[in-house]
Amino acid sequence: MTESAAILSIVLPAASAMLGLLMGRDWARDWAVLGSLGALVAAIAELVLVGTDGPVTAFGFLGRAQLGGTTIDLALRSDQLSAAVAVLVALVAFCVQIYSTAYLAGEGTPDAPTRYPAYAATVSLFTAAMMLVVHSADLVLLLIGWEVMGLASYLLVGHHSERASARAAAAKAFLVTRVGDIGVVLAVVVLIAGAGTTSISDLNRAATENEIGHGTVLTAGLLLLAGVVGKSAQFPLHIWLPDAMEGPTPVSALIHAATMVAAGVFLMARLLPLYLTVPGALQTGAVLASISMVGAALAALAQTDLKRLLAYSTISQVAYMLGAVCVASDRELGSGDPTALAAPGVLHLLSHGAFKALLFLAAGCIVHIVGSTALADMGGLWRTHRSLAVLFGIGLLGLAGIPPFGGFWSKEAVLSAADEAAHAGTWVGWTVLVAGVLTIVLTGLYAGRAWAIVAMGRDPVLPAVGDAETEEPHENPHGHSQVPVAMMLPLYLLAIPTVAFGLVLLTPFDLLHGVEIQPGTAITGALLALSGVGWAVSAPRLGTPDIAVALPVRARALLENAFYFDAVIRALVVRPVLGLARTVQMLERDVVDAYVRAVRPTTEIAGTVLRRTQTGLATGYAVWVLVGAVVLTVAGMVLV
Amino acid sequence: MSGPDLLLTALALLAAASGLLAVTGSRVVHCALWLVVSLGALAGVYLVLGAEVVALVQLLVYVGAVVVLVIFALMLTRAPVEPSDRLDAPKGQKLAAVVAGISVGGILAGTLIYALQDLTVKVQGEQGSARNIGRAVFSGWLLPFELLSVLLLAALVAAIAVSRHLPAEKRPGQSLTEDGGVQ
Amino acid sequence: MIHLLGPAVLAAALAGIGVYGILARRNAVLVLIGAELLLNAANVLLVTASALPAGGLAGLEHSQTYHDPLIPGQVMTIFVITVAAAEIGLGLAIVLLLFRARGTVELTAVRELGEASPRHTETPS
Structure with missing residues (x-):
């Protein structure tokens, strides 16, 4: 049963992609939504079955591949980690598919065709690839899904290929992630040569029992880390993610919340027992995560584009997950199962997936209304579209980590893990902890800033003196006053886990029993986040909705261009x-x-x-x- | 050195010297006449070597017929009697000819000297007699002999056919003078 | 007893002279004279060889007296003279034809084969 559910969660999106392409435009929408719904049902069923029947370590999927003297078992596995991530992926994909039916409705203009069938098929393929990555029991099979994701992200980022900037962004995303992917390929080669197997469970076991040479594990670990850094858009391979905003907004939601960036962290969590034997790789990852965390948050603070702001917040938040996983070697082995050490990171992965998808889809609605992604064109959402503003606000609260929203619990779990490592007396723990606490303030600031500009600011189109007209939705030549139901529905659906994510901690999930939230760090973090949000939100009282204006001009330019790292x-x-x-x-x-x-x-x-x-x-x-x-x-x- | 040796050497020197004059002379008719001397000396060489029939044939055919033919040809082509500098090829080709001639002569002489050294043989005069040659030609060499007669006939017919008339359409006409041809 | 070296060296010298005559002369008749000398060089060598006993140089050790009844050296010489007569007849006929066509017997005037010819064209008209 578990096996069937896992296989279905992979095969259904893949089949819907194929059928949607084959059966023409009229059916594309139905196949896409049905496929993702099927995957969601299968993933939930898998989660339930794994909870009752226990994990399945390996079951055949594509048979065996004979590569010279090495037999590679292209098998799947299903446990709580894969099932939980699969549910997240399927949920976000489902929401994105529903959302896209309205977002890319119609034929478009000859200059900018929507190309919906190809788009929907690619999203389905993307989902299937991520499902394959999540369920792979073997690194080679995982690599297949990993590469298909790279292809799909290239196609989706460049979906509006009539725009030169979209083509450039797609090429950039492809090339930069490719740099990391080469690391994964080389790691597989190194592991085949050094360990003779690419099965994840075998590798984890062999590494723990010191059956593989330390050099092999370290080399493979660092090479895999390169792939993780590339896919999860961490410093120094983060540069593709902000440019990837050229893609349609639902694609951004998919990439940032469920697939692609999550795949890197997932791989780290999956291979954590292997990584625990080579602390050097984890320490490298922790340093990169700390740099990404603070740097991206600072960059997000000064962005003038809503989608780029969210993109930098993704880099920052994914760095939390990576940091949480990377401090694992300095924590005590609480439970015997090393995977539990990755629990804070996985928890943040799940909660971030929910609120970031919500934020991006809401941002898509805002862009739909305003007709532009520039923050300067936005404002007054609270007055014109109250329900959308509320949903956007929920997403921002989740992002900022204000209790009791989703981000709070997972972020405090990450901080507690870092705190634990720091108390163990290692510099890695301290680095992640300091960066994490600093980033909480920064996250609060930029989340508050986004809210202040988008929701509270005055409507820039209408003059401030027009007091009576501000209540009415105005007609923007580029945008639309009404948001279609199909675009609002996924927002409500995603708001539920964002609001109620804390309830997950009450469930007796084996996966999460490594999660501890220490009251000290939790209260400190919440207060810091609140102060950040409060500071930013109170900015309009001081005359301007944008607190970034308070920064010196040169510093603002530096942050807006993300420390000119692109130039570097x-x-x-x-x-x-x-x-x-x-x-x-x-x-x-x-x-x-x-x-x-x-x-x-x-x-x-x-x-x-x-x-x-x-x-x-x-x-x-x-x-x-x-x-x-x-x-x-x-x-x-x-x-x- | 014996008498035949002396005679042979003298005739050989005469033949070589007159041959050289025949190919280097600047008067066409003199060249033809030097050829007569050279061929006659060769007939003497054959005689010393005991080939009396060959020597007679040499005199009859070569001196008697071939050279006469050559002289007729010279007459028919209005060869100049006075010395001419247009008998020889350009300087470069002449130099190449000298090199080629010396090379061919040198290689042959070297090979033959190496092969014969100071070999002496007794002249077998009787084998060159008309009786023996006639017997040999009309017994063992009959077929080549008949073939040769056919060849000779064909050559004579061809020579007549070639020289009898010039096909009208092959006549180059006015372009002759452009080529610097002799009027 | 005579030395065979003399006629052999004579043959080599005539061959060299003949080659020079063929190559260095411009007048077609004189070229034919060179060819005659070259033919005679071969004849001298044939007659010289006929002075050897049967079997040639290899037969010297066996017998000084045995003769080949076919006398190949001298008969061959007679054949060569015949061929030379045919050759000179035909050759002079061609020379006469050349003279009648061109008004000259200088071989430098006959250059249709080469590109240097003023009447040369890539495609025959």
Whole structure:
């Protein structure tokens, strides 16, 4: 039963993608929604069955692959970790599919076609790939899903391929994540060579029992970490995520909440027993997570674009998860099961998935109304669209970690884990703890800022003196006053887990029994978050809704451009690569091709020289004949 | 050195010298005449070597017929009697000819000297007599002999056919003078 | 007893002279004279060889007196002279034809085979 549910959760979205493409435009919508609904039902069933029947470690899916001397069992596994993440993925995918039917309704204009069937099929494929990653019992199978996700994200980010910026963003996302993916491929190679197996459970067990060489594990761990950093958009491979905002907003919700960025953290949690034997890899991850956490939060503070603000918040929040997993080696092994050490990270993964999907879908509605993603064009949502404002607010509260919303519980669990590690006396714990506490304040600030600008600010289109008209929804030439029901419904659906996420902690879930929330850090964190939000929200009373204005201009520019890291990458990576490419091109054109081109002048010169011998004199030719005879004779006499 | 050796050497020197004059001379008719001397000396060489029939044939056919033919040809082509500098090829080709001639002669001489060294043989005069040659030609060499007669006939017919008339359409006409041809 | 080295060296010298005559002459008749000398070089060598007993140089050790009744050296010489007569007849006929066509017997005037010819064209008209 568990096996069937797991397989269905993978196969249904994949099948709906294929059927949606094959059966034409009229059916695309039905297949997409049905497929994701089926996956959601299957995932919930799987979660329930895993709870009652216990986990299934491995069951066949695609048979076995024989790679030389190594047999790779392309099997699936199902436990609470995979089932819980699968439910999140299916829920977000379902919401996104419903939302997309309205968001990308119609044919669009010839300049900007919606291309809905291809879009819906790609989203379904994306979902199926993430499900495959979640359920894989083998790294090779996981890698397949991992790569399909990379492809799907490329297609979806570049969905509006008529825009040059979308194409550039898609290429950037593809290339940057590819840098990390190479790490995963190499890690698989290293593990096959060093451990002889790619089965996740075998690897975890063998690493724990010191059957694999330490060097192999460390190499593979660091290479996998590169893939995690790429997929989860952590420093220094985070640069693709803000640009990926060029994709349709529901795609952003999918990428940021459920798939793609979550895959990296999931992989870390899955392989935690292996990672626990190599603390160096975890410490590296913790440092990168701390940098991403604070840096992205600071960048989010000064963004002028709502979607980019949310993108940087994703980097920051995913860094929480990664940090929580990475401090595991410094914590006491509370329960025997090392996976429990990853529980805070997984918990934040789940809660973040819910509130970030809510935020992005709400942001999509706001963009739908305003017709622009720039924060400067927004304002007064509270007065014009109260219910949407409330839902957006719930998402922001979850993001900021205000109790009792979802983000609070998971974030405090992360901080408690870091605190525990810090009390164990290691610098890694302290780094993550300090960064985490700092980021709570920053998160509160930018969440409050977003709220102050979007919901409280004045409607920028209408003058402030028009007191009577502000109550009415105005007609924007680019936007729409009404939000379709299909776009509002997923918001309500996602608001439920955001609000009530704390109830999860009351359930007797094995997965979460490593989670402890210490009152000290919890109260401190909540107060800090509240103060941050309060400060930002009170900004309109001081004259402007945007607290970023309070920053010095140069600092604001620095933060808005995310510390000019793109420029750094351009200088350190892009320029040398392009230079190398030009060098290779020059070598190809001026050296290799020169030989080819030289054929013509060489032939010409040879022909010019040789035609001089064609005098037409019969006796002249006879000279050659006799000279040849003499040469042959002499050669014969010398040689024989 | 015996008497035949001396005679042979003298005739050989005469033949070689007159042959050289025949190919280097600047008067066409003199060249043809030097050829007569050279061929006649060769007939003497054959005689010393005991090939009396060959020597006679040499005199009859070569000196009597071939050279006469050559002289007729010279007459028919209005060869100049006075010395001419247009008999030889350009300088470069002449140099190549010298190199080729010396190479061919040198290689042959070297090979033959290496093979014969100071070999001496007794002249077998009787084998070159008309009786023996006639017996050999009309017994063992009959078929080649008949074939040769056919060849000779064909050559004569061809020579007549070639020189009898010039096909009208092959006549180059006015372009002759452009080529610097002799009027 | 005579030395065979003399006629052999004579043959080599005539061959060299003949080659020079063929290559260095411009007048077609003189070229034919060079060819005659080359043919005679071969004849001298044939007659010289006929002075050897049967079997040639290898037969010297066995017998000084045994003769080949077919006398190949001398008969061959007679054949060569015949061929030379045919050759000179035909060759001079061609020379005469050339003279009648071009008004000259200089071989440098006959350059249709080469690109240097002023009348040369890539495609025959």
